Amino acid sequence: MTIKSVFNIGKASATGVGQVMFQQSYWTGLIFLAGIFWGSYECHLPQVAWGAVVGAVVSTIAGYLMDPDAPDGSAGLYGFNGTLVGCAFPTFLSNTWYMWVALVFCAAMSTWVRKAFNNVMAAWKVNSLTFPFVFTTWVFLLASRMMHDLAPDALSYPTLHIVLDGTLDTSFGSLVVYWLKGISQVFLVDSWITGIFFIVALAVCSRWAAFWAMFASAISLAVAILYHADPSDIASGLFGFSPVLTGIALGCTFYTPNWKTALWTVIAVIATVFLQAGMDSFMAPLGIPTLTGPFCIATWLFWLPQYKLQTGNK
Amino acid sequence: MTIKSVFNIGKASATGVGQVMFQQSYWTGLIFLAGIFWGSYECHLPQVAWGAVVGAVVSTIAGYLMDPDAPDGSAGLYGFNGTLVGCAFPTFLSNTWYMWVALVFCAAMSTWVRKAFNNVMAAWKVNSLTFPFVFTTWVFLLASRMMHDLAPDALSYPTLHIVLDGTLDTSFGSLVVYWLKGISQVFLVDSWITGIFFIVALAVCSRWAAFWAMFASAISLAVAILYHADPSDIASGLFGFSPVLTGIALGCTFYTPNWKTALWTVIAVIATVFLQAGMDSFMAPLGIPTLTGPFCIATWLFWLPQYKLQTGNK
């Protein structure tokens, strides 16, 4: 193993962090990471940031081991699911070496599962988005209830009785905080400052991506408030992160920006909010989070019809 | 927008109502609607009938907006999912303008989701049946528990403890009522008179369809009684509506009627009863109804093997 190959894996891993929001840029990935470090230390969960680093590197290596020559590696497509695995495990499970072993196992698996899912979906000209992360992480979070040494410290308790929690402070300052947290929660970070990091990181690579992240978070906040969705979830940005990804995916990644695709994306973003609420209910008896599942489903539903809206760069 | 195009959309919408039971006929659709109006006013839920109208029109328009030139429009294939969305929302959710906005949104979405699902299933030479309605409506019914202003007024309470409710009156008159309600519940209407409307509406377009609706409702009633299924569900026709659709779909729509296909359809109708019971249990912890999910799954299971039974008109 040469210094060059170590450097290449580092670059591919950083690009993988950027690909979580569809940006093939290690600069974007590094600023994302800076934001994650800021937010996770602010929340006294430094293990989340280190998990992101470990997840990105492990999943990138796992990809190269099985497919050394594919262009996916340098494009960062091996690392984005593992990055999210690395954020999720320390967020929900207790910080033991059992958890870290499972994290490494799951991060590697997410890359191989991505290939499995992509092979399935290739027939319909869509891909698996972040669903490999969602699926494999669900498995381990659920497993934690059957395994004494993989304890579900920060999972919510399974329940049949959903209680909408508290009232919402709708002062302008608070709304801005919720709006920025909607963006930071893409990496499971609960910090408005991290949200600013992420907007900057997107703008470095694509102004359109930065615009759609901001616009989609705003739309989802408006819809969630209009329908009086769960106040504590709104305040933590939990109605925002999936719509943000839907917005970037449809608004400027899979379609070329124009008025038709913009309108289509807005509809998809609104649908994502209802999918988020619906999946929250669906998973309440299981006591596990939806992760980015609502984004995946919404994006597939609005991508699979393959309507001709002057499609473009993918 | 000319008077002619308004008239065409009306005709396509009425045909869409007919397509809920696979009949490409606006006369059938109009008699269905008459039955829905009768039953929903009888049950003091007029909003269900108006919901059906709104759902049919909105989903038809949504289809034309995205695919103006496809033959699906005039065939009524844009409208049938939306019609059912329009019946389901006012049945289960409280009658507020929040609900109507969500209904319009979901009815439009059901048409686009149909295209998404059909694109996926085309590879196997089957289609998505009423599953776009089922899926999108599940999302909003589940979402209603996380959104204060989309209240789940008439959803059953989530539970882990299924209690089989009461005893069944098996006098001949009662059995006839259950049998007819099995047909009326296709549109979520709990009225035996509406069941008669629906049989007439089917017979106008296809005697075979009317026969299979009646026969399948009778078979499902017999199986449900034989296995002592939940009495209150039997009495409301809730074990009948999915088998009715399975019967029409396999008995005379996707296969040409003959003895082999008839036997195959009877087996599928019986399987639908167990699927209905199984999905009822599956959804009990979620507190949402199966809608026509059992029909979709049963029909796929007996259609996907693509056995040669002297297939015919599709």
Place this chain on the structure above:
Amino acid sequence: MTIKSVFNIGKASATGVGQVMFQQSYWTGLIFLAGIFWGSYECHLPQVAWGAVVGAVVSTIAGYLMDPDAPDGSAGLYGFNGTLVGCAFPTFLSNTWYMWVALVFCAAMSTWVRKAFNNVMAAWKVNSLTFPFVFTTWVFLLASRMMHDLAPDALSYPTLHIVLDGTLDTSFGSLVVYWLKGISQVFLVDSWITGIFFIVALAVCSRWAAFWAMFASAISLAVAILYHADPSDIASGLFGFSPVLTGIALGCTFYTPNWKTALWTVIAVIATVFLQAGMDSFMAPLGIPTLTGPFCIATWLFWLPQYKLQTGNK
């Protein structure tokens, strides 16, 4: 119906029992059956063994009725799902003639559903494994809660609160018992002697299959103990049976044995343990068992990527 055709159906059914663990050999099937009879009589559940016989024969006949000329019949591919249906129904449901009618219906259906699922999965060069058994049996087990005469005698109670049960005796003798039960539970039999029957039966047809059954059961036992999974499940071999199938499937059926495929199979076997734990949690609110679902999912996930590991005999 001639004596010869009766004999052929018997042979095809016995081969079907063998195909549960991927062995196309009626000798293997017959020794499996001997083990099932031993274990089910030992556990005072003779109906399980007779269920296996009925299930194998019915599903084989059902296959021949619809596809008389396909090579699947003599290869035992009609019978393996039905065999498992026949083991599962008397294990979980009360021993009434209602249950036996449902068993026959479901066993037949499992063969047709296999064709449906295989048609779907053919595009990705994988097959449905034992999932037709899993899916159809789930439907009837769930249905048993809605039907008074299909009583769920031995299903666990639906719960949101998983309690890890007792402590584990880790003496060497106990570990050997758990290890052998991990193999016997493939046919839902809780007997270490049956586990020995099964190893012998596999060795008759394939030494590699016997090796992977033993090795996979050992790996899964180690992982389950390491992570302190539910002690009573470990002691009954319930963490072992799905990994055993994953091991045989990937280790020597779909891939040719070599070091690369062996390593890949070990990773898949470990993943199966976490999938088992995860699915246990997922199904706790429903109160139904995972059956061989974890094996199916794990094997698909590690098969679908279609990595080139010097593939071989399939």
